[in-house]
Amino acid sequence: MDRRLQQAAESGSISDLYALIDENPCILENIDAMPFVNTPLHIAAACGKIAFSVEMLNLKPSFAKKLNTNGCSPLHLAVEKDQQELVTWLLRIDPSLAGVKGREGITLFHLLVLRGNVDLVVECLVTSPECIRDVSVTGQNALHLAVMNERFEVLQVLTGWIQRMKCRMVQRNEVNGDGLTFLDILRTHGQIDEGGELEQAALKTGCMEAASLPKLMKKTYDFFKLPITFWAYCSTHTRRISSDTSDEARGVFLIICTLLITATYQTSLQPPGGVTQSEGHAVMKQTFFIVLWLSNTIGFCCALFYTYSLLPARGLLTLWFFYIGASLCVSYALAMAVISPQPLVFLTACFALYLLFPLYVLMEVFLRQWRRHQTVAPDPKLSWFWKV
Known part of the structure; x- marks a missing residue:
């Protein structure tokens, strides 16, 4: 690197930077062409020059993720030099920098956890929640690193954030290179857990010991050799509807499904021909009403x-729609029963129709559990008719 550019980065002089660019327009490109190098952003970040660092980030965004020969990004150096304000500025400009991996797969978020910087750990979680997924080359995630380095306050923040956000991004029971989960390490380093409060919080979030994790009973190729059951076919079909539909098509189909739900539900309230004034039953003949x-x-x-299948997200949103859809089905069944010639018969028929699929699923589960205790093979399968 040009000595004058290094001095400009150390002093934070933006005017000197542009004077050098005017003299040699390719000065930054030449640095960027090197795979591992101390860039001007590295130097400015280590010296805490916020304005210069932001200007350099605008000119060459790639510098923010480039590693030097020691495997450090600019923000890694800034954290090591306690340049907290600069780290906050750059994270708010580009939240993805929290997940930049340096030496041994240690991200900026991991480094903040290791140093016990609670304020910046929270900043990373707020601006870039997905950074909690990252693991090092030895399989250590943020929870592992915090408990192994006795960062009790950071552990409280992480477990509290997981509980409040119902976080599904972090693998609570991820096994590290030593075959230990977060709970295993926490109990090994029990001296940092004052009063067992942290262990109780970890248990509430679903953390388990490695010995308690379910073991895979069958190899992957054995699973693919099995015939496809009706339940597996429906599950695969549902996932394909969601994954193979573009966002534009998804929006159109959701509108159509909403109109269909509205039209069919309205029919249950106002059937063709209306209802009798005395009893409130549909005036049409019973045969037509059945059709x-x-x-x-x-x-x-x-x-x-299809509305359920087209939902772009899984988790809490899908669960809410399931409860709303179930309630809507109950009200639809009651509305159709009230206007029917035989309310009790049609109400029973509606609920029987709703229960067919859950009953089939329960039968499949029951037979699967029963077959596990049998020694004679093969056993008859309920879903033999649906093999494809």
Whole structure:
């Protein structure tokens, strides 16, 4: 690197930087061409020159993720030099910098955990929540590193954040290179857990010991050799609907499904021909009503199913829609039963239709558990008809 550029970075002089660029427009490109190098951003970050670092980040964003010969990014150096304000500035400009991996796979977030910098750990979690997924080359995640280096306050922050955010991004029971989970390490280093509060918080988040983790009973190739059951077929089909649909098509289909749900539900409230004034039953003949009830119910259920399949997210959003859809199905069944010629019969038929699929799933689970205790093979399968 040009000595004058190094001095400009150390002093934070932006005018000197542009004077050098005017003299040699390729001065930054030549540095960027080297795979491992101390860039001007490394020097400015270590010296805490915020304005110069931001200017350099605008000119060459790639410098922020480039490692020097010691395997450190600019923000790694800034953390080691306690340049907290500069780290905060750059993280807010580019939150993805929290996940830049340096030597031994240690990210900026990992380094903050190791140094016990609670403020910046929270800043990373707020601006870039996905950084908690990262692991080092030895399989250590942020929880492992915090407990092994006795960062009790950081551990409290991490476990509290996981509990409050219902975080599904972090693998709570991830096994490190030594075959230990976070809970194993916590109990080994029990002296930092004052009163056992942290262990109780870890247990509430679902943390387990490595010995308690479920073991894989079958090899992967054995799983793929098994025939596809009806349940597996439905599950695969549902995932394909969600994954193979573009965002634009998903929006259009969701609108169509919403209109179908509205139209079919409205039919249950106001059937063709209306209802009698005295008893409130549909005026149409019973045969026509059966055809209407059957076709309308199938359309209503299919629209709900495809809406569920098209939801782009999984987890809490899907769970909420499941409860809302179940409540809507109950109200639909009651509405159709009230206007039907035989309310009790049609109400029973509606709930029987709703229960067919859950009953099938329960039967599959029961037979699967029963077959595990049998020694004679092969056993008859409930889903033999659905093999593909």
